Amino acid sequence: MQPQRTRDFTVADFDFTLPDELIAQHPAAERSASRLLDGRSDEAPVDRIFRELPSLLNPGDLLVFNDTQVVKARLFGEKASGGKLELLIERVLLPHEALDGSANEVVGHIRVSKKPQPGGLLHMVGGLKGGGFDATFLGRWPDAQGQLFRLRLQGPGTETPYDLMAQHGHVPLPPYITHADDADDERRYQTVFARVPGAVAAPTASLHFDEGVLAALKARGVETASVTLHVGAGTFAPMKTEQISEHVMHHERYAMPPETVQAIAACQARGGRVVAVGTTTVRTLETWARNSETQGDTNIFITPGFRFEVVDLLVTNFHLPKSTLMMLVSAFAGYERVMDLYRHAVASRYRFFSYGDAMLLQRQPPSTQRCS
CATH class of the missing domain: 3.40.1780.10 (QueA-like)
Incomplete structure (x- = not known):
C-alpha cells in the first residue's frame, strides 16, 4: 500500500x-x-x-x-418543585474524586427545564421494580465541555450507584435508536x-x-x-x-x-x-x-x-x-x-x-x- x-x-x-x-x-x-x-x-x-x-x-x-x-445509566425523576428531569450518569466517581470521600457520587448529564440549585433534592422514580431513590444536586463538574453535573445518590439502604442504576435505570440507547429500551x-x-x-x-x-x-x-x-x-x-x-x-x-x-x-x-x-x-x-x-x-x-x-x-x-x-x-x-x-x-x-x-x-x-x- x-x-x-x-x-x-x-x-x-x-x-x-x-x-x-x-x-x-x-x-x-x-x-x-x-x-x-x-x-x-x-x-x-x-x-x-x-x-x-x-x-x-x-x-x-x-x-x-x-x-x-x-450500565442502566438513564434515569427519570423530578425536582422538589415537580419539574420532570432525565439523568444520564456518565461515571461513578472514585472515593478520592468525591467531595465527601464516599462511593456514592456520580457525574452526569441532566435534561431539565431549569437546573436545580446546589443542595437541591431530586427524586428519581422507580423502574419496573417500583420504588425510587433521592439524589442531591451538587453543582457543575469541572469537565472541559462544562456539560456535566455532580450528584450524590441516596438509596433507601446500602445500595451503591451501580445497584441503584440496575434497579431503577434504563439501557442508555444511542439517540438515533428511536424505540424505548426493552428486555x-x-x-x-x-x-x-x-x-x-x-x-x-x-x-x-x-x-x-x-x-x-x-x-x-x-x-x-x-x-x-x-x-x-x-x-x-x-x-x-x-x-x-x-x-x-x-x-x-x-x-x-x-x-x-x-x-x-x-x-x-x-x-x-x-x-x-x-x-x-x-x-x-x-x-x-x-x-x-x-x-x-x-x-x-x-x-x-x-x-x-x-x-x-x-x-x-x-x-x-x-x-x-x-x-x-x-x-x-x-x-x-x-x-x-x-x-x-x-x-x-x-x-x-x-x-x-x-x-x-x-x-x-x-x-x-x-x-x-x-x-x-
Missing part, C-alpha cells in the same frame, strides 16, 4: 449521505449473522458474514476486546464478555461476537486479550467546529491489564498482528503506547496523520457522519479508502451504527495528512 497523499481536512470532509432506513434500530437475529465488509486490501471490498472473521486472521494473531459493561436491548446492547461495569454506550464492534465465533478463533490459534475503556456519552457528541484542531475530546476512564501488555509483547515478538475490536480498544492501546500508563483517563484524539504504534487490524462498525470516529478510522485505513468503503456500504444496504454491521480494516502506512 502506498502512503496517503497530503491534504488538509475539515469536519465537512467526513460527511456522507445516509438514508434513514439504513440506521439499524434493532440487532440482527443472531450476533454473528451481521454482515462484515472486508476492506483490508486496495482492491474491491468483499462482502462477508461476520462469522467468517476467524478465517481471515492468522494463527498467532492477537484479538483485543474492550470488556466494559454497559431485548438489555441483553443485546451488551457484549457476551462484558465484565467491568461503567459504560454508558456499548463497544459496538464487540456486539457481533458470540460463543461460536470465540470458539472458532481459539481453534484457529488466534489469541485474545482485553482492555477496559468505559465508553461515555461524548462518543455521540457532534463536532461543534469546522476546524478539527479546535475540538476538545471528552475524557474516558481506561485500564490496561498487565496480562494484555504481556500478550501484545509476545504477539509482536512472534510476528503476529494486533487486532483491535472497536475504536475504544484502539484509543486504549494507543494511549498506553504513548504514556506507558496502564490506567487513567484518556482524551486521545486520533485524526489523519496519526502514527499508530500498536494496532495492525481493526474490526469496527460504521460511524456517524462528521464524527471523531470517522476521523479515527480514516487515520487508520486511509481517508480515500474509508470513504470508498462507506459509499459501497450505503449502495449495498449495509446496516449502520450501534446495532448495524461491521467492517475489517488494515492499517495504512504513515501519511502526511493533517487536520486543520
Whole structure:
C-alpha cells in the first residue's frame, strides 16, 4: 500500500449521505449473522458474514476486546418543585474524586427545564421494580465541555450507584435508536464478555461476537486479550467546529491489564498482528503506547496523520457522519479508502451504527495528512 497523499481536512470532509432506513434500530437475529465488509486490501471490498472473521486472521494473531459493561445509566425523576428531569450518569466517581470521600457520587448529564440549585433534592422514580431513590444536586463538574453535573445518590439502604442504576435505570440507547429500551436491548446492547461495569454506550464492534465465533478463533490459534475503556456519552457528541484542531475530546476512564501488555509483547515478538475490536480498544492501546500508563483517563484524539504504534487490524462498525470516529478510522485505513468503503456500504444496504454491521480494516502506512 502506498502512503496517503497530503491534504488538509475539515469536519465537512467526513460527511456522507445516509438514508434513514439504513440506521439499524434493532440487532440482527443472531450476533454473528451481521454482515462484515472486508476492506483490508486496495482492491474491491468483499462482502462477508461476520462469522467468517476467524478465517481471515492468522494463527498467532492477537484479538483485543474492550470488556466494559454497559450500565442502566438513564434515569427519570423530578425536582422538589415537580419539574420532570432525565439523568444520564456518565461515571461513578472514585472515593478520592468525591467531595465527601464516599462511593456514592456520580457525574452526569441532566435534561431539565431549569437546573436545580446546589443542595437541591431530586427524586428519581422507580423502574419496573417500583420504588425510587433521592439524589442531591451538587453543582457543575469541572469537565472541559462544562456539560456535566455532580450528584450524590441516596438509596433507601446500602445500595451503591451501580445497584441503584440496575434497579431503577434504563439501557442508555444511542439517540438515533428511536424505540424505548426493552428486555431485548438489555441483553443485546451488551457484549457476551462484558465484565467491568461503567459504560454508558456499548463497544459496538464487540456486539457481533458470540460463543461460536470465540470458539472458532481459539481453534484457529488466534489469541485474545482485553482492555477496559468505559465508553461515555461524548462518543455521540457532534463536532461543534469546522476546524478539527479546535475540538476538545471528552475524557474516558481506561485500564490496561498487565496480562494484555504481556500478550501484545509476545504477539509482536512472534510476528503476529494486533487486532483491535472497536475504536475504544484502539484509543486504549494507543494511549498506553504513548504514556506507558496502564490506567487513567484518556482524551486521545486520533485524526489523519496519526502514527499508530500498536494496532495492525481493526474490526469496527460504521460511524456517524462528521464524527471523531470517522476521523479515527480514516487515520487508520486511509481517508480515500474509508470513504470508498462507506459509499459501497450505503449502495449495498449495509446496516449502520450501534446495532448495524461491521467492517475489517488494515492499517495504512504513515501519511502526511493533517487536520486543520
